[in-house]
Amino acid sequence: MEYFLQLFFSGLSRGSVYALIALGYTMVYGIIELINFAHGEIYMIGAFMGLIVAGVLTAMGWPVLSILVIAIIVSVLYSAAYGYTVEKIAYKPLRGAPRLAPLISAIGMSILLQNYIMLAQTPDFLPFPRLIPDLDFMERFSMFLGTSDLFIIVTSLVVMVALTLFIKFTRMGKAMRATAQNRKMAMLVGVNVDQVISATFVIGSSLAAVGGVLIATHVGQINFVIGFLAGIKAFTAAVLGGIGSIPGAVLGGLVLGWTESFATGYVSSDYEDVFAFCLLVLILIFRPAGLLGKQRAQKV
């Protein structure tokens, strides 16, 4: 039972991070029907920003918890700026181009960002400081739920609730929903579509950055390629839930997290990543609309 709970909670925390990244994919896809290949890199940059802030503040001797908060904030701001810039450079000039064009440029952007980090920082793994202290009252649960797992789960939950409220009730949120449904129509009724697209990238990137810092401090090391795998897995989560659907991304993230956690726990840990890819392939082949997505009729 304890083992089961341990797998359950590690799957939950892993899944929440997938969900955080998956939200970025799903939102961007919902608005401009593009698989933002560079999204995983934004997550990776978020982790690096976290590391830099943590490194500087640790050297200055700040307390751990305040470092964590500042690291997350700075990393969110910077990642958002990166997301914004990436859209302006690689996707905006390609609006109205054939469908494969922005996808290829997205792959190019992903490679560019990876190598930029590798050259500016290092090709090796860097140790990431532990920013989440062990809380005393958590000791009783430590057999199956670590503080950092709990912290990840709670933070993700808060962020997701905030996102839902934002999309439901704010002006920009409404504009986003309108644009996702029908871009032309939204434009006609006065929605500034450029702004909406930028906002989508900014929000998606911020969420990814939160995920990046949390996972980095949990795992304890980062390097420039972590974004690739995380990106693909989060994309799997987005597709699993039904791409374009926000609750779908969360559900997909959790299902993927649990699948990986239980499969590595009970079956074999050698093939950890293979499970995710197999799930991705199977879902796309058998239910491309995902768990919560709607099967849409082809327009002719």
Added chain:
Amino acid sequence: MAAENIFAHVKRALIAAVWLAFLTAPIMVIRVDTVEKTVTWRWMHLAYMAAGSFLLALVWYIMLERRDRGKANKDAEGNVKESALARGFADPKLVKPMLAFGFVAAVAFPWIFSMYQTNILVSALIYVVLGLGLNITVGLAGLLDLGYVAFYAVGAYTYALLNHHFDLGFWTVLPMGAIMGAFFGLLLGFPVLRLRGDYLAIVTLGFGQIIRLVLENWSDFSFGPSGIANIDRPGLFGIPYSVEQATTYIYYIMLGLVMLTIFVTARLKDSRIGRAWLALREDEIACQAMGIDNTRAKLMAFALGATLASLMGVVFAAKTTFVNPASFTFMESAMILAIVVLGGMGSVVGVILGAFLLMLLPEYMRAFSEYRMLLFGATMIVIMVFMPKGLVRAKRKIYKINAETAG
């Protein structure tokens, strides 16, 4: 160009440079060591970055304006000006001597240059074939395959394993590798080909990763990450030869295979099958409504691309005498894709040019070799934004109408 125009560009480029400098500052400048708790500040990087991004942004804005103006012109006139490059390739008076010269130079190459150079050229030729193979799938049929390198791995491991366990020679395995490639192409293609473009891209990416991960983890079968060494070089009627001669020999094998591939792809492109692929790329629904079996056409393109990749895998294994999973990462797939995109999707000449540019330039500019992948990424973006048709625009054939029936 008007002076105030330049001024506006400079202003925008300055803003962009400040923004990019701000954006990259922490990552470019600060280097932390969390174990020793030390921080290194590299302020000079910021200056380089600012200057560099100013220049790049200036060029970017000027080119962007020219592109959009070009578009407007094109709409007005209804046709596009060919680039000098494309015209050079099209002029029949120039093509024949160029081809003859190219052929003589290619045959003479290993006798003029060192083994080292020949080896590099062999690699470039392998990428020419890989590019042409992927060009069938992506360029002609419009199926974005991001796991192409998996088929390359299939060929390499087919030879490596058969050679290791059963001592089979290169020439025996070469056709088997082709068959294995086609088989895997069909096997993977069959379930995924009814997916829409970008989903197809992701599924092929997933398949590519699965194959690599299996090779890495299933040690009993593939010897895991350490790979398989001491693979035999191609046999030459049992005549023993030195390493240097081997390079020359493989070079000629590759030259033959390249010419064969060019012949095959050029013929296919200009045939009933090639037209069906193009139609498929342009509009799937209309294509099927005009009586073309989409699934069949897609499978053909997919399997043919896979066959060529697998063939190259066999040659690769024989050339390096060693294979391991690290040679078959996603970056490899991306590189081949970059070749196709840079050269011009659908254009045979373009892809050959693309392969030589992307393979040879980094090789001869050693100073830049660390920047190779960075430049690949940037190239892909720039090409997509400014010349989405690539260096050589694929041209449609002008057909001759039989005067008798048409008269």
Added chain:
Amino acid sequence: MAQTDTAQAPDGAVLSVHNMSMNFGGLRALSEVDLEVRQGEVVALIGPNGAGKTTFFNCITGIYTPSEGDVFAYPRSGKKRRVNGMRTNLVCELGMARTFQNIRLFPSMTALENVMIGRHCRTKTGILGAILRGPGTRREEQMVVDSSYELLKKVGLEKMANEYSRNLPYGAQRRLEIARALATEPFLLLLDEPAAGMNPQETLELKEMVIRIREEFKVSVLLIEHDMKMVMSLSDRIYVMEYGRVISTGTPKEVGEDPQVIRAYLGEESDA
């Protein structure tokens, strides 16, 4: 799947649709539609926007599978075939070729090549043939080129044979789509709003072209059209649709006097 029946349809039908319905989720886009096209007829399908006309086309060409009912085709071979859920390319191979409401040419292929695509299902060069390019392949290829050029002449586009289809003027694109459909040697030509966006002169020419094509190629024509003048003067029979149902059918004269049709059309106008 495909029932075969050597008996020709009693009244010389080439297409007969019985009781066909199409549901999208809860939405009933087509409801119990009956329709028949006889040999050599020009039949028009009219009705207000959103009446389900294009959905009807999509259902009989295999793009959608009808939820209920039967679609039977009687190709030249004389064998009755059930078309429901048949793959789109097989429907075309059977001999039912269509055009699209929002022109779907292959934009970066030349006009000639667009027509040549139509010849695809009537030719058979395979991969090996294409690579070796033997005399048989060459002969077939030249025949494809020549017959496609002939078709371009029939629709008056021979001068633009080597232009990219995206560069053709609008009316020419519509005609090119018809030529492409004819290249598949259909017994039934399905035209989805062929006159949309054309001026009166072009519409008149189009009408004459359709009549010429019917004679020359011995095809039956089923067309969706909004231009009433064209519909009334061109078609042998008319089906009127509204809200997914056929509300009236008959000769142009009969339909023109049907009070239900008048209501449907006037009703729509007062909405607008």
